[in-house]
Amino acid sequence: MAARPHKCPFQRANLLFMILTNVFPFDESRTDFSQNGQSCGPAWHQFQGPLPDFARWAPPSAWVPARAAGPDGTVVDNPDARIVLSAAPGGKPAPVGLVSARYRPVSHGELMETVATRLAKAGVDLTGAEVLAETSRRGERMVAQLVIADPGWSFSPDGYPVQLTAFLWNSIAGERSLELALGWLRLICSNGLRVGQATVRYRSPHNQRLDLDEVSRQLDGELSAAKSRWKTMDRLSAQPVDQGRLQPWVDGPVAESWGRTAAVRLWSILQQGLDSRPAPKGDPNVPPSRRTTLPGRPVPGSIAPAENFYAVFQALSWIASRTQSPELRFRRTAEAEGLLNRLSPARRSSD
Numbered sequence: 001m002a003a004r005p006h007k008c009p010f011q012r013a014n015l016l017f018m019i020l021t022n023v024f025p026f027d028e029s030r031t032d033f034s035q036n037g038q039s040c041g042p043a044w045h046q047f048q049g050p051l052p053d054f055a056r057w058a059p060p061s062a063w064v065p066a067r068a069a070g071p072d073g074t075v076v077d078n079p080d081a082r083i084v085l086s087a088a089p090g091g092k093p094a095p096v097g098l099v100s101a102r103y104r105p106v107s108h109g110e111l112m113e114t115v116a117t118r119l120a121k122a123g124v125d126l127t128g129a130e131v132l133a134e135t136s137r138r139g140e141r142m143v144a145q146l147v148i149a150d151p152g153w154s155f156s157p158d159g160y161p162v163q164l165t166a167f168l169w170n171s172i173a174g175e176r177s178l179e180l181a182l183g184w185l186r187l188i189c190s191n192g193l194r195v196g197q198a199t200v201r202y203r204s205p206h207n208q209r210l211d212l213d214e215v216s217r218q219l220d221g222e223l224s225a226a227k228s229r230w231k232t233m234d235r236l237s238a239q240p241v242d243q244g245r246l247q248p249w250v251d252g253p254v255a256e257s258w259g260r261t262a263a264v265r266l267w268s269i270l271q272q273g274l275d276s277r278p279a280p281k282g283d284p285n286v287p288p289s290r291r292t293t294l295p296g297r298p299v300p301g302s303i304a305p306a307e308n309f310y311a312v313f314q315a316l317s318w319i320a321s322r323t324q325s326p327e328l329r330f331r332r333t334a335e336a337e338g339l340l341n342r343l344s345p346a347r348r349s350s351d
Contacts, residue, residue, distance in 0.1 A: 044134040044135060044136055044137070045059075045088055045089050045134065045135050045136075045137070045139075046133070046134050047089070047131060047132070047133040047134075047135075048130070048131070048132050048133075049130065049131060050128075050129070050130060050131070051112075051116060051126060051129045051130070051131055051146065053131075054109070054112055054131040054133065054144075055109050055112070055113070057089050057133075058089075058107070058108045058109035058112070058133075058135075058139075059086055059087050059088060059089055059091075059108065059135055059138070059139025060086070060087055060093055060139075061084070061085060061086045061087075061093070061105070061107045061108070061139065061172045062084075062085040062086075062093060063082045063083070063084055063085070063099070063103070063105045064082060064083050064085060065077045065078070065082060065083070066078040066081035066082055066083050066098060079101060080100065080101050081098055081099065081100060081101060082098070082099055082100075082101055082103065083095050083097075083098055084096050084097040084098065084099055084105075084140075084172055084173045084174075086138050086139040086140055086172055086173070087138060087139055088135075088137060088138055088139060089135070089139070091138075094138065096138045096139075096140050096172075096173050097140065097172075097173030097174060097175075099173060099174045099206075100174075102207060102208050103174055103206050103207065104206045104207055104208055104209075104210040105172060105206065106170060106172070106178060106206065106210070106212065107172060108133075108135065108139070108142040108144070108170055108172070110212070111168055111170050111178065111212075111215075112131070112144065112146065112168065114212050114215055114216055115146060115166050115168065115180065115215075115216075115219065116129070116146065117216070118215075118216040118219045118220075119146075119148070119166065119219060119223075122219065122220060122223055124148060124150055124152075124153060124164070124223075125148075125149075125150040125152070126148070126150075127149065127150075128149035129146060129147065129148055129149055130146075130147045130149070131144060131145070131146055131147070132144065132145045132147065133145070139172070140171060140172055140173045140175060141170070141171045141172075141173075141175055141176065142168070142169070142170045142171075143168070143169050144167075144168045144169075144170075145165050145166065145167055145168070145185070146165065146166040146168070147163055147164075147165045147185055148163055148164040148165065148166075149163065150164070153226075155230060155233075155234075160186050160187060160301055161186070161187045162184045162185065162186045162187070162233070163184065163185050163186075163187065164182065164183075164184060164226055165182070165183055165184060165185045166180070166181075166182055166219075167179075167180070167181045167182070167183055168180060171206070174206060177203050177204055177205045177206070178203070178204050178205075178206060178210065178215070179202065179203045180202040180203075180215060180218065180219075180222070181202070181222070182219070182222040182223065182225065182226045183226065183229070184226070184229065184230070184233070186301065186314065186317075202215065202218040202222070233310060233313075235309075236308065236309040236310035236313055237308055237309075237310040238308065239308055239309045239310075239344075240307060240308050240309075241306060241307060241308060241309060241311075241312055241343070241344075242344070245343060245344070246270065246306070246312075246343070247267075247289045249342065249343045250263050250266055250267045250270070250288055250289050251263065251287040251288055251289050253339055253342045253343075254266055254288075254339060255287075255288050257335060257339060258319065258332060258335075258339075260278075260284070260288050260291075261277065261278060262319050263288035263289075264276070264277065264278045264288040264289075264291045264293060265277060265296075265319055266288075266315055266316065266319050267288055267289045268293055268296055269299050269302055269304070269306075269315040269318060269319070270304065270305065270306040270311075270312065270315050271304060271305050271306075272296070272304050272305075273298055273299055273302040273303070273304030274295075274296030274297065274298060274299065274304075275296045275297050275298075275299050275318070275322070276293035276294060276295065276296030277293060277294050277296070278291045278292070278293055278294070279291070279292040279293060279294055299315070299318050301314060302314065302315060302318070309340060309343070309344070312340060312343065313336065313337075313340055316336040316339060316340065317333075317336060319332070320332035320333050320336055
């Protein structure tokens, strides 16, 4: 029997905001931001809408001199530090951090505008472009995607549209580097469900060497790399998987890199199109491919059993997307293609 893709189980319009991506999943039911299972604070603020609306939504930010009162009550400036002010969308700015005077600030809106301007100059049509973004409670950190609707930058290897997407990561308070990548998002539901992939292409700390003009120039190379990835995915859709290698790959490299639970879930998706987690009373020493599982939910867009590398890669993308930790999502995104190469050494040497 030919493998059939699972259809999306969500049909109601009010679930449009349920966006699931390899790098930045959105979930209306989410109540906290967690990393590696540890709660890191209240829910992040979420945005989905046209590119022009993002500039009005983006949290305001400012960097002001650090001042303190001396023993005699005299207020003096600290020339080596600045206070970071930020706010939740629609809120009032408040202090959220302290950075060095050498810190190179880049607001979330400024970064998005820089990327959009450069893409437009490169000939990418931004008409209909959509932004999917999350910011932390007071706007200190942002993860975002700029999804391009230009027909010249989309394709459909399996019947589901795949769109060029800019992936952005920024902090205004020195918590992490500025990061930028181009990749592809696969639209697998009429209600907006997406699964995507990208790898880190540009990363810079917020210091005096950070140059937004250089960020812009990096995008030119990114576009060429994205075109190459497009061709790679076309090849993946036509390259069959050696079924004899699939099970040892899940039990070995996948379990070692992403953990045994992720390997159990991946095997279930590849064989049944279901995201099934291991049963709590199962023997943890049993290989992931043979673990007893709980009833799972259909994975939209999955093709089971997986017959080609594209189907395997989409299953990896799904697993990478289903975690609340942005850091872990980003790391798994970067590792997905390397894991796929370990499934087929011949493919690694030929690409």
